[in-house]
Amino acid sequence: MPKKKRRSKKQRSEEELLEVEEDSRITRELEDADQLQKDKIDEKNIKIKDSDALKVAESVLDVETKTTLFNLRKRKIIDYMTGVISTGKEANVYHGYAPDGSELAIKIYRTSTNIFKGLQIYIIGDPRFARIKRDQRSFVYAWAKKEFKNLSRAYKAKVSIPEPITCVKDVVVMEFIGKKELPYPLMKDVELKKPLKTYKEVLDNLEKLYHDAGLVHADLSEYNMIYTPKVYFIDISQAVLLDHAYAEIFLYRDIKNITRYFKAQKVDVIEAEDLFEKLTGEPLTDRVIAFEF
Numbered sequence: 001m002p003k004k005k006r007r008s009k010k011q012r013s014e015e016e017l018l019e020v021e022e023d024s025r026i027t028r029e030l031e032d033a034d035q036l037q038k039d040k041i042d043e044k045n046i047k048i049k050d051s052d053a054l055k056v057a058e059s060v061l062d063v064e065t066k067t068t069l070f071n072l073r074k075r076k077i078i079d080y081m082t083g084v085i086s087t088g089k090e091a092n093v094y095h096g097y098a099p100d101g102s103e104l105a106i107k108i109y110r111t112s113t114n115i116f117k118g119l120q121i122y123i124i125g126d127p128r129f130a131r132i133k134r135d136q137r138s139f140v141y142a143w144a145k146k147e148f149k150n151l152s153r154a155y156k157a158k159v160s161i162p163e164p165i166t167c168v169k170d171v172v173v174m175e176f177i178g179k180k181e182l183p184y185p186l187m188k189d190v191e192l193k194k195p196l197k198t199y200k201e202v203l204d205n206l207e208k209l210y211h212d213a214g215l216v217h218a219d220l221s222e223y224n225m226i227y228t229p230k231v232y233f234i235d236i237s238q239a240v241l242l243d244h245a246y247a248e249i250f251l252y253r254d255i256k257n258i259t260r261y262f263k264a265q266k267v268d269v270i271e272a273e274d275l276f277e278k279l280t281g282e283p284l285t286d287r288v289i290a291f292e293f
């Protein structure tokens with residue numbers, strides 16, 4: 001396995017801080033543009049065909065989010081949304097079309113509930129959150145941006161992951177992994193055709209994510225992998241950089257989930273401790289083993 005590439009901690013955090021600054025500049029510009037648009041919003045400009053989807057959309061999308069979607073339409077990123085694919089605790093995922101007819105997954109974070117509480121463990125110690133204001137809306141925007149950045153980082157490292165398209169405020173737009181408005185199933189809901197092949201594919205992606213993207217997913221399981229039968233990792237907002245205080249703890253949890261799942265599929269798996277050591281080049285410590293969530 002290739003050796004871990006690491007920039008110095010100082011160099012890395014300076015780069016990350018610059019990124020945060022750049023982000024807030026872009027956010028400010030977008031906000032100014034949005035403000036100009038605000039009086040002119042016509043909600044019908046975002047067409048939502050399905051009536052159930054409309055109901056859900058109505059209940060979660062506030063005026064700000066509708067404005068963001070309207071602007072994404074003006075920027076020719078989204079043409080229209082067809083309906084909701086999933087309603088989760090922190091976000092809903094919608095299906096939509098781009099003007100060129102390609103299908104999109106549009107993940108919209110909730111600005112109405114306090115998601116910060118449950119997520120603190122992923123944020124403390126992350127330099128990318130160093131200067132984020134602690135009010136709810138700013139936090140949710142930063143969280144959405146984190147998902148987009150993690151997606152971009154992983155995509156660049158050739159991890160099998162939906163292609164990131166854009167992120168504005170609480171809206172993350174990405175490639176839709178599905179066909180004709182139907183998403184491919186999650187790995188938890190299918191019978192694997194070739195379990196060993198899929199296992200190897202998952203390990204390959206895990207290795208690329210760790211070594212090439214420098215990330216630990218931190219919520220990896222059959223619930224966050226799409227099966228086409230090619231495997232896609234999804235739901236990467238909580239992923240952390242390798243020097244996060246809990247990176248190894250999260251990695252070990254991810255590894256245990258994968259190992260448990262593929263053991264149940266009768267694959268002759270590498271034991272979790274061995275896989276951890278193989279991947280990181282270091283043995284498990286008591287701190288990692290003993291950690292309880």
Ligand SMILES: Nc1ncnc2c1ncn2[C@@H]1O[C@H](COP(=O)(O)OP(=O)(O)O)[C@@H](O)[C@H]1O
Pocket residue numbers: 085086087088089090091092093105107162174175176177178183184186223224234235236
């Ligand atoms: N890019 C995508 N293409 C197709 N379906 C997706 C995509 N992203 C998410 N989904 C669907 O939406 C569901 C929820 O997305 P996820 O990112 O896991 O959010 P949550 O935080 O709610 O778990 C997934 O289980 C999957 O079915």
Ligand SMILES: [Mg+2]
Pocket residue numbers: 223224235
């Ligand atoms: Mg999920």
